[in-house]
Amino acid sequence: AQKVTQAQTEISVVEKEDVTLDCVYETRDTTYYLFWYKQPPSGELVFLIRRNSFDEQNEISGRYSWNFQKSTSSFNFTITASQVVDSAVYFCALSGVYTGFQKLVFGTGTRLLVSP
């Protein structure tokens, strides 16, 4: 079975602080993809990143960085120097070869509140 756990329900930080959102996954697939999405108050889901199971290189995009560690089944997301506009719910998701990559399994999300 596939499962994504985001243990942090809500995180509150002050602007310019760094924050890390945790994501732990379970899958029996040897080939799978991990995703992060952002859902601002408007409700739309914004795609942030996709990482495949064979690529454990960390990635940085501006203030965003992702740390993929297969050994601990984690795919954590760090925002550096957070801004108020980062306030949103962030979802980690997983898809695997077992379901033909047809299904995204989402975590329960982490609500990030960035105050000025």
Added chain:
Amino acid sequence: SAVISQKPSRDICQRGTSLTIQCQVDSQVTMMFWYRQQPGQSLTLIATANQGSEATYESGFVIDKFPISRPNLTFSTLTVSNMSPEDSSIYLCSVRGGDAYNEQFFGPGTRLTVL
């Protein structure tokens, strides 16, 4: 990435009625997906819609309650039938884009409230 639009963006409906949600994509896609997000919850896949075949429903979702149409490669509809307040959710359409390995993009969602 694909550009996805949904209609309506939001609606308030009475118990026992039905609502059809439309999803339009700006490019031809093989697979379209419908997700539900109940208030304060995560997203759950309702069904996968392929053009020219019946939709495939996930456990807990049935065709009588959520009939889906997929008349062509750029359009799909989801109907929420015989609604109850428990159906109040955001319904999101999603498509696969990018390369073949499941890069999924989402529409803006339809926010449904059932009274």
